[in-house]
Amino acid sequence: MTDELTPVVPEISEEEKEHQSREERCVPIAMEIVQIMARHNPDLSEGSQEKLVEVYGPIYKEIAELMLEKNLTYGDILWTMKVFMTASYNVNQYVNQRMQENLERAENKLFSVDNMDKVTLQQIDNVLKS
Secondary structure: OHHHHOOOOOOOOHHHHHHHHHHHHHHHHHHHHHHHHHHHOOOOOOOOHHHHHHHHHHHHHHHHHHHHHOOOOHHHHHHHHHHHHHHHHHHHHHHHHHHHHHHHHHHHHHHOOOOHHHOOHHHHHHHHHO
8 A cells, every 4th residue: 555655756868867967057158148248238239240240259259268168069059049049039028028018008098998999099089189
C-alpha cells in the first residue's frame, strides 16, 4: 500500500537538462547585453551603413568580448540573442497593449460610454465641432 502513495518523480530528459543548463548560462548574458545597449545609448534612428558601423560597432565589440569571456558555443549565442529579442518584443507588445487599453478608456470617458461600439455618429460630430 505504501508504494502506491509514494510520488513518482519523472526523470528529466537529457534535452530538458541541456535546455535548463543553457537557460542558466544564457539568460544572465542576455540581461548583460541589455545593459551594454543601455550603457552605449545608441542613436536608434535609421542611417547609412557607415552610421550603423559607427553606432553599433562598439556595441558589437563589447558583446563579442562578453561572449568570448563566457566561452559560449554558437548554439548558446543564437539562444542568447533569441532571449534578448524575445524580451524586447515582449516589452514592445506589453507597452503597446497597455497604451491601446488606455486610449480606449479615454475614448469611452470622452463619449460617456462603456464601449466605443455604442458611440453614435452624432456624438463623434459633436466632439469634432467642439
